[in-house]
Amino acid sequence: MIEKNSISVAKDPRSPLKKFMGISGSGVFIALIIWIVLVCILSPIVNPAGNGFNVATNIISVLKQQTYIGIVACALTLVIITGNIDLSVGSMLTLTACVCASLVQYGFAAAVFGTILVGALLGLVNGILVSGLQLNSFITTLGTGSIYGSFAIIYCSGGSIVPPSLAAFEFLGKGSVGIIPMPVIILAVVVAIFAFVLMKTVFGQRLYVIGANPVAARYSGISARRDMALTYVFTGAAVGLAAVIMVANVMSAKPQAASGKEMEIIMAVVLGGTSIMGGKGTILGTVLGFAFIGFLANGSTALGLNQYLQWVIMGIILVAALSADIMKEKGVVLPWKKSK
C-alpha cells in the first residue's frame, strides 16, 4: 500500500511516441488524421461521380456546423476539469434559443447580451446547487436539464418562434468575413479566450488543482466552491452565445432545437482527453474533439454511411476513450502488457 510512487526519476525514460501519447488529446488527433485519410481514399471509390473529399473546404464547413457544440464544449471543459459535469447544456441551449428568438424584436443588444445573461443565470442556478449545496453534479444537472427543457416547451407553447428579420443580428449566423463565416470567427475567439483563461490565469490553474485533489486545494487556501460555481456560470454564458448564433443562422427556435446535443458536447470534451475524474484536460484537446465529431458526420456523408451507423461509431469511440482514461487513472495494466 505504501510508497506506490517512490521510484526515483532521474530522467524521463519514455520514448517520444509515448510522450506524445501522454499529451491529452493526442489520441483523438491520431484518430482524426486516420479518419480523414480514410475518407479521402475511400470517397472517390464509393462515389466515382463526385469530386472526392476536399479537406480544405470541408474544414470550414465542419467548423461552421460544429460552432454551437464547440463554444459550449470549451466552457464545459472547465467544468469537467474540476471533476464535475453539466448534463443540462442541451436543454439550456434550447431554452436560451427560444428566449433569444423572442428578444430579437427588442434589437441587437437585447437579443445578444440578453440571451447571454439568461444563459449565465441558468448556469448560476446549476453552480449554486452543485457547489453551494454540494449536490452531486450529475444528478443535479440531469434535474435542471429536465426543468430547462420543459420550460422551453412551455415557453414556445409547443410551436416554434420565428423572430422578425434584423440584418445585424442575422449577420452573426449567416454572414462571413472573406471566406470565413461569422460563426467560425466567433468560435475562434471563444476558443482563444478559454484557452487563455485555462492556461494563463490563476483561476484556470486553480481549476486543475480542485479537480486533481480538492483536499490539497483546501489545504492551500483555495475556495473551491466559488471557482466551481464560476465554471457553471461561464458554461451558461457560452450556451447563451451558442444560442444567439444558432437563432441568427436559422432565424427560428423550436423546443427540439438542441435536444440531445449535450451528448455530443460532452463527447467532444472527453474525446479531447479531458479526464472525467477531473484535474486534466486542454482546450486544444476539446477543439480536436469537436472537429473529430464534425468530420465523422461529414465524412460519413461523403462515404454514404447511414446516419445511425455514425452514432454507433461515435458511441464505440467514446466508450473506448473513457475506458482508456479510467484505466490510466487507476493504473490498470492491460493483460498483454503484464510483465512475467
Place this chain on the structure above:
Amino acid sequence: MGERKTFITLDGIIKLFPGVKALDGVSFDIQEGEVHSLCGENGAGKSTLIKVMTGAHRRDSGHYLIDGNEVDFHNTQEAIALGVSCVYQELSIAPQLDVAKNLFIGNLPMNGPLVDHKTLYAKAKEILAELDMPVSPKTIAGELSVGQQQMIEIGRALTRNARLIIMDEPTSSLSEKEADTLFSIIRKLQAKNIAIVYISHKLDEVLELSDRITVIRDGKNIISMDKADCTKETLIAHMIGRSLENLYQKEPAEIGKQVLEVKNLTRKGVFQDVSFTLKAGEIVGFFGLVGAGRSEIMRAIFGVDKYQSGEVVVDGKKLRGGSPAQSIAAGIGFCTEDRKQEGLALRLSILLNMTLVKLPLLSTLGVINKQKQREAADEYMKSISIKAPSVTQLVGNLSGGNQQKVVVAKWLMINPKVLIVDEPTRGIDVGSKSEIYGLLSNLAKSGMAIIVVSSEIEEIMGICDDVVTICEGRLTGRVKITESLSRETVLAAALGVTGGMADTDNGGEVG
C-alpha cells in the same frame, strides 16, 4: 492453563517496499487461546506485519506456518478460511444493513439461490448472545454505538470460525466502559481457545490483557516477553531503544520576538484548552501518540478545522478561525502529515504544485507571469535540491523524499512567519530525512518559527529546541531539550503516566 498448542509460527519474515525494508526478519509465534500483544512505535512495522498475516500483503521471504504447515495467502479470504481474521482500526460496517446481515456479510446462509433469512437471524441471535449484546439482529447497524459496531466486527470473525482475531487499536475510539466490555469479551474468546493478537499504544491495556508481549522496532522483533517479566518501563525502553545516528543537524538560532500565540483552544471531544507560544527562530516539537490530537490541533490553528473556543494570534493579529486562506495571509504555512492526500495534487506538475500558494503573487490581474512562475520554481528546485528532470514533471513520479520537498517549497515560497510541519519525514529515506532536518535548522536560523509534529521521539529530540507533549487532547508539558533530558521522560509524559514532565520556565505557559 496448561501447555498450549502453537497455532501460528512466523520465522524470518521479510517484506520490502520500494526503498523501505518494512519487515526485516520478524519471527514470533502465537499459541492457541493466548492474548499476544504487539508493541512498537509508529512505523515500526506492526501494520505491515498484520497485513502479511491476513494475506493483504505477501511476504518477500521467510516462513509462515499455520498448525505446522507452510501457507502463502494471496488475499484475505484465504487467510479467513484458515481462521485468521482481523478487526481493523477503521470499521467496515455497512451502516444501512441490519446487524444480522453485517455479521454474515459475504457469508450469508443460502437456501438454493436465495438468502435463508430464518437461519440468518437464528444464527445471528446466537452470535449476539455470545458477545453479550442485548440488541436485536434486525437493528440497523448504523444506529449502534461505535463500541457495538466493533463488537459486530468481532462477531463477524466468529461467524467465520476464526481461530485468531487480530485487533488493531481496538480501544482508540471506545469509551472506558465500552473498553471494559471489550476486555471481558476477549477473556471469553480466550476461554474458547481463540487466540488474540492485540495492538495498542495504551500500554496499561497491553499489560492488563496480554499473556505475552512482542516488541517490534525498525521492522525487527526485538524481544518477546511473558507478561510476568514485563513492566511499562522495560516496554518503553525496548520500543524506543534505537541508536541516534548523525542524522540531525541542528544549529543554534537566535530567538526573536513572539510570533504565534495559541490561547485555550478547544474543539470538543478532540482537544481541550490548548495554550502555547512560539517565538521567531524557535523549533518546537509536538510529541504524542497517534490519536492524541496533534494533527487536529495544527489543523485548527491553520483553519482547516473549526474550533469552539480559544484564539490563535499571529504576530499580534487574531485569526477568525476556519479559513486557511486567512491563516496563509497572516503568515502560517502548513506541511500536512499526508502529503498525497492533503499536500499535493499528484497528477499535476511540480511547477503548479510548488507555486500554488504563491500564484496570486506571481500574477498581474489574475494573469500568471509564466516566466516569474518558472523562475521561482527553478530557484527552489536548486536551493533545496529536488531531484527531477524538470519542473514540468508530474509530482506523482517523484520519490517520497522529493515529494516532501515540493510540499516544503510550496510553503517556503510565501516566506511564512510560522511553519507547521506535520510528520515531515514519514515514509521517506534517511538521506532525504537528513536534508529536511538541515533545511528546518536553516529556516529557524533565518528567523522562521517552526512547529514540528512527530511521533518519532528521536526526530524531536534531534532537531527541536523545546518539546511539548500531548496526551488525549491535552498538552501535558513543555521542556527544553538538553543532553540530560531522557527519552523515557518525554514518552512517559506523552503516554500520560503520572507525574509527566516538569515545565521548565523557558517557553511560555502550557494549558
